[in-house]
Amino acid sequence: MPAHTHTLANGLQLAFERRATPGFSFHLRVPLGSAHDPEGQEGTAGLVEEWLYKGAGQLSARQFQDALDDLGVRRGGGSDAEATFFSGSGLGADLSAALALFANLVRRPLLPESELPVLLDLARQDLESLQDSPAERLGLAARQLIFAKSGYAHPTSGTLSGLAQITPASARTFWQRAGARGSILSVVADTEAQAVFGLTEQLFGDWQPGDAQPVKPHPYLGGAAHLPDDSQQTHFTFTGRGISPHSPDWFAWHLALTALSGGSASRLFHAVREERGLAYTVHAGPQVVGGEALLSGYAASTPQRAPETLSVMLSELRRWRQGLTQAEFGRAQNALMASTVFGSESVRSRSGGMARDLALFGRVREPGEMRAEIGTLTLEKVNAFLDSYDPGPLGLVSIGPQPLSAPQLTGSGAAHV
Template identity: 25%
Template sequence: MSARITTLPSGLRVVTDAMPHLETASLGVWIGAGSRHESRSEHGLSHLLEHMAFKGTKRRSARAIAEEIEAAGGDLNAATSTEHTAYYAHVLAEDAPLAVDILADILTESTFDKEELEREKGVILQEIGAVDDTPDDLVFDLFNATAFPGQPIGRPILGTPDQIASFGREAIGAYLDSHYASDATVIGAAGAIDHEQICDEVERRFSALAPRAAAAAAPAAVYQGGEIRLKRRLEQAHIVIGFEGLSYASEEFYALQVFANAVGGGMSSRLFQEVRETRGLAYSIHAFHWGYSDTGLFGFYAATSAKDVAELMPVALDCLAEAALSLSEDEARRAKAQMKVSLLTALESPSPRCEQIARQVMAFDRVLSREEIIGAIDRLDIADIRAAGAQALRSNPTVAAIGPVSKVPAPDRVAQRLRAS
């Protein structure tokens, strides 16, 4: 395995994977703090801080940051998730030191200019509005909040308009000080890179990043389930039906991933074939399984016309229930192949590979080899996969729907249908 890991004296971990046949490099900084690490009064700060990192430092204005990276032909971006915040760059091989310098600058020397802050808060308010206007995005926020009611893990990553409007520079600084620490950070690099050079640059540029005084553990997640319906005058009903899934650290995680792929992960899946191809009840339908550090969510999404909701829902639920009893070897084989192609694709491109190895070190404190992951997938037999699906379907259902939702079944009806199948 070509990946290498070095833990610097500060506790900051550097993981790289050299891909000698490439001429570009992807580098990123992954912070072990996302929306589920926020207190109620901090809701939305992780995402706001991500935005503000690009708005000026002691050495560079917001415009200078953009111009300097683009003058080298590179690009710079960031993303906030439930459990992590990431900042990353893609550059030519010779500009890897520049990428490290800019990433360190925005993460350790940002000034959080008051005018920039007010401007960016306005941008985020527009982003929140855009989600509210996009039902196929909003329904997943509602689903997550209903699955984990009253918990940080269930809150929307973007925050709320009132909360965002209330944040000042002091709140951002306090959150940065308590969560952005060397021992909660992984720096990844993949492509045309040299491990020792990256480590030297990181140790020099990130010297201001100190270890945490105390670990900021996120509250444990407690899946509950329930329902939420948002009636809107839309052409389609957007529906998510879900259940408790598995943590990515669970021994059965890959089994449920295979089950989700087999049931609704491609054009040959049961949901796609039965709901769309055979009956024409939906244009869009797919299953999913998201793993977090201590829990997960499994389910399916469908978008359909009001007149087809009543027929679609029992058909889709029967597909799930029957798969837990009768998923075939051929279906499992196809789903496994899809997963392996996805894994191997990430090994062939520097940006996905950089993200992959950084997330693995964040989660497991090591890089999982290709052989280890493929072996775990290949060792699954059909009984393992069916059992993982059956276990998920026994949990309390979560129902989220937007649009013409009167015929969407309540959670107790979902559970009854699954038991009767």
């Protein structure tokens, strides 16, 4: 059945899909993430997400977890640059009780001060562990290159100096910005839509709108950065311009990227790994940050062969923009079609997908609609798109003994997206 959508008077958006299943799944997205961290207190969003689970309503942290366990509810969530997420799944009869627990979690958390030092210590340990992961350090350096000093430039874990400035009062003030406006609740269950709408009104209808405003990322493409590291491998990533999620070429871009880097038959896998043995891991794909889409590529190779690895990847990017073959198009179209089928099969993935759709596209896309749109693509349409697509100047970040030269596909210099 198609998804039903509804918006409460306070701004909370609801998406519901009825499915013949013994269970339920919901996903709550609150538009307050690490990009909203107060300047000088980086890490607040990630810390608060953990702090929320230390008791809510009349329940202590232990009682809250016991209540979820008594219902057999599987919980998930976390936070990223744009939002904080909460999800739950269980047996259909327990939807009301489970959703009531999470309503208390986001609206009436206890936030006990005694728990904060432990959470701060864990956050510091998480940041320190980044030093042992070249890939994590590479990702952070890429964010800093692309997003400069905006809220998107630091990890969800924050910074050591930022964590040192967080106080119980500042963290509470941060979460007080959360509210119904811009928040999204998606539910999949075997019940009536009006029953879910009524339950949502009962639990969230008087939730204050809040004042969490979207943070524009303003990515800056081009330039290079290098992190010296006496390691056995050189890791690198490059970033270029993508296609807007609202563009009619959105699916053409994804299909073309599947042909470029979508498995063992893809161009990058064959050219870099199978044909030349340059790298075990190589890929390129879409990255969406703050509503902006970017093209991102990654590989890890020996320091001696890293320049050749980068050169081959760029050569494949140029050749890719000259068009796909009929065989490549057919494989990529089938793979993209299959991903829409499998991505909507489980109730958990479907509820998460509906929330992402509302946040990114402003509506819920039906799996059949997506398959139909993918089915209308032709080799000629995709190749015409690739002929006009320009990733622009690429920003390059590497970590290893020696820096790599900044890549260029077309044009020169750096550019704002």
